[in-house]
Amino acid sequence: MTITREAVLAIIAEESRIPLEKLAPEATLIDLDIGSIDIASAVFEIEERFGVTIEPDAISRDFTLGQFVDHVMSLAPG
Amino acid sequence: MNRKVVVTGTGCVSGLGVGTAANWTRAVTGQGAIRPIERVIWQDEPDFTIRGMAAWIAPEMLAAAMPARDLRKLGLLDDFSRFALIAADEAVRMAGIDGHPALAERTAVVIGCGSNGNALVDAAFERLYARKTRRFHPQTIPASMISVPASHVAMMLGVHGPTLVLASACASSSHALGEAMRMVREGRVDVAIAGGTEACITLGAWFAWNSLGVLAPDTCRPFSTGRKGMVLGEGAAMLVLESEAHALARGATILGELAGYGATSDAGQMTAPDQRTVEAAIRLALADAGIGAETPALVSAHGTGTELNDACEAAALRAVYGDRMADNLVIATKSAHGHLIGASGALQFALGLRALAEGRAPPVLGHVAADPACAIPLALAPTPIAHDVLVANAFAFGGLNAVLVGRRY
Numbered sequence: 001m002t003i004t005r006e007a008v009l010a011i012i013a014e015e016s017r018i019p020l021e022k023l024a025p026e027a028t029l030i031d032l033d034i035g036s037i038d039i040a041s042a043v044f045e046i047e048e049r050f051g052v053t054i055e056p057d058a059i060s061r062d063f064t065l066g067q068f069v070d071h072v073m074s075l076a077p078g
Numbered sequence: 079m080n081r082k083v084v085v086t087g088t089g090c091v092s093g094l095g096v097g098t099a100a101n102w103t104r105a106v107t108g109q110g111a112i113r114p115i116e117r118v119i120w121q122d123e124p125d126f127t128i129r130g131m132a133a134w135i136a137p138e139m140l141a142a143a144m145p146a147r148d149l150r151k152l153g154l155l156d157d158f159s160r161f162a163l164i165a166a167d168e169a170v171r172m173a174g175i176d177g178h179p180a181l182a183e184r185t186a187v188v189i190g191c192g193s194n195g196n197a198l199v200d201a202a203f204e205r206l207y208a209r210k211t212r213r214f215h216p217q218t219i220p221a222s223m224i225s226v227p228a229s230h231v232a233m234m235l236g237v238h239g240p241t242l243v244l245a246s247a248c249a250s251s252s253h254a255l256g257e258a259m260r261m262v263r264e265g266r267v268d269v270a271i272a273g274g275t276e277a278c279i280t281l282g283a284w285f286a287w288n289s290l291g292v293l294a295p296d297t298c299r300p301f302s303t304g305r306k307g308m309v310l311g312e313g314a315a316m317l318v319l320e321s322e323a324h325a326l327a328r329g330a331t332i333l334g335e336l337a338g339y340g341a342t343s344d345a346g347q348m349t350a351p352d353q354r355t356v357e358a359a360i361r362l363a364l365a366d367a368g369i370g371a372e373t374p375a376l377v378s379a380h381g382t383g384t385e386l387n388d389a390c391e392a393a394a395l396r397a398v399y400g401d402r403m404a405d406n407l408v409i410a411t412k413s414a415h416g417h418l419i420g421a422s423g424a425l426q427f428a429l430g431l432r433a434l435a436e437g438r439a440p441p442v443l444g445h446v447a448a449d450p451a452c453a454i455p456l457a458l459a460p461t462p463i464a465h466d467v468l469v470a471n472a473f474a475f476g477g478l479n480a481v482l483v484g485r486r487y
Contacts, residue, residue: 017150037153040216047213 003050003076008069011049015042025066032065046072079265082322083337084487086330087173088428089165089273092313092415093133096143097168101415101425102432105440106460110414112297112309112443119281128284131297133311133416140164145234152230154217156195157277161314161421162227163234166271170235173318174330175269186267187228187241188258189316190250190274192420192474193283195222200282227275231316239267245420247474248380250274251315252423252482256339258319259482268324273316273424284310290349292384298417299444300381300410301388301452308382311416315425334431334468335485338367344477351387356394356479360469363481364398369467371398374405376439376463377454378430378470381410382417383444391471392452407463408454409433413443423472427482430468434486439463 001007013020016038023032029039039061043054052075059068090101093111104111111133118127140160145167152159166187170176199222202214220226225243232241240261246253251274258272278287287293287310294307317336325332340362344352364371380391396403411429418425433439439457448456468484 037217037220041154044213044216 001050003052003073005069005073007049008046008072011045012042012065012068015045023065025069026064028064029061029068034061036061052076079263081263081265082335083259083262083319084322084325084332085317085334085336085431086320086325086332087169087171087175087318088333089168089172089316090313090425090428091135091143091161091164092418092425093135093311094415096139096164098172098428098432102429105411105414105429106438108441108443108460110443111311112416115279126281128279128281130293130295131309132279133309134279135312147234149234152233154215154221155230156198156221157312158191158195158275159221159227159230161277161312162189162231162275162316165273165275165314165316166231166235169271169316169318175318178328180269180324182236182238184267185237185239185269185271186258186261187232187237188254188270188272189228189231189243190252190254190420190423191224191227191243191245192247192250192276193278194224195226196278196280196283198222200280231271235271237271246478246480247476248417248419249423249472249474249478249480250420252427252470252472252480253341255317255336255424255427255482256341256480259336259339262319262321268321270319271316272319273314274421275314276419276421277312278419279310279312294383297444298383298413299446300379300383300413300442301392301449301454301456302445302447303449304446305383305385305388307384308412309416311418313418313425314421315428317424317428332487334435334487336482337485338363338369338483340366340481342479344479346477349475351390351473352477353390353394353397355477356390356473357397359479359481360394360398360471363469363483367483367485369483371400371402373467374465375467375469376430376433376465377406377408378426378468379408379410380471380473381412383412387473389451391473392454395454404455406455407439407457407461407465409439409457410442411440414440423470423480427470427484430470431484433463434465434468434484437463
């Protein structure tokens with residue numbers, strides 16, 4: 001399955017139970033109150049869906065949402 | 079301290095519907111929820127379909143019934159948590175205690191569960207054993223552990239008092255209500271949100287129950303000839319228990335009294351009931367309520383519809399009540415809502431207390447003909463009653479018996 005920014009954001013929204021429209025790319029995960037368990041859950045679903053591997057600790061709560069998505073996109077093949 | 083404990087709110091969700099009103103109306107009008115179920119898990123594996131009879135909750139009904147509260151911090155939810163949240167939300171709203179300062183510091187949450195978050199455990203083991211992957215959803219443990227419905231209810235309502243799940247299989251929520259009642263009676267708390275929840279209509283639990291050979295292929299026929307076993311249900315029931323003084327002081331509407339609780343253990347066989355300890359639990363509960371066997375009672379039977387259990391329960395009731403048994407009336411609402419395992423006792427107590435208040439007994443469904451081994455007076459049709467006392471039985475695998483006594487207020 002092809003990785004798209006929209007699909008990654010949708011997974012983060014679902015796993016952190018935050019409405020998609022509230023996920024501003026410039027907000028940090030701390031600002032959005034996305035905790036470590038939410039990050040782990042989103043990482044799990046992203047890996048499942050797209051067959052990528054996200055290293056443990058690759059995503060910090062200091063990241064903005066945009067940086068989180070950028071990191072996932074950087075793992076996309078080709 | 080020996081305070082009178084009253085019920086000021088109830089919340090129910092089962093195959094009968096969402097809400098106490100829907101559950102009561104369908105039960106008392108004999109519109110049972112036991113119906114065919116077919117849940118295909120894998121299209122290419124038809125033998126692994128959940129197929130048979132059950133009192134199940136439609137997924138779309140569940141989604142629509144979730145409390146309109148911010149549940150985000152609760153994390154991933156298994157159905158057994160969803161059921162508990164729906165029922166607890168209704169119960170505190172009915173009690174008018176939502177947001178009351180007592181909830182934070184002077185309230186307990188005591189919930190009975192027979193098993194854990196079956197769907198999430200199933201999903202994890204399917205990954206392990208079928209897909210041979212060691213990676214599970216990171217919230218598998220916190221969202222499926224047997225204690226999590228109590229945590230979730232406390233988180234939703236801001237309860238900081240003693241909060242726990244109590245497990246005694248099919249008697250779990252009766253034990254939960256009884257122990258919570260004692261906490262209120264003894265003054266450890268002023269309020270308790272107590273009941274049970276269970277979500278066991280999942281692939282793993284379904285075949286485990288089938289393997290035990292206790293599920294009826296047709297329907298649940300408590301105390302009837304031709305009874306072939308129990309029928310699985312799912313859902314939750316929660317009650318708001320409160321000291322009478324606390325309820326009166328805040329002007330709450332009192333729905334009934336939880337007056338007595340008796341609990342015994344067979345310490346015998348795993349699945350066969352023992353009439354002596356069943357009798358003892360009923361006697362203990364009546365004594366705890368200060369009510370004698372000469373007082374006519376509405377009896378909400380455990381009434382699973384299994385051959386041995388029903389005959390044992392009938393014999394125990396006859397032994398406790400003797401000739402006075404004719405003054406009692408027996409209901410068996412598992413014939414309507416199925417067996418909710420850890421949630422059954424609370425749902426049956428809530429419906430029984432409602433029956434006292436309404437002066438109407440819900441009919442025992444699925445009855446074919448009287449079984450001489452179960453000679454007790456059954457409510458075979460919706461029946462006007464004038465009983466003031468409810469005796470609600472719950473007997474579990476492993477020989478764990480809990481009996482609750484309710485009184486009309």
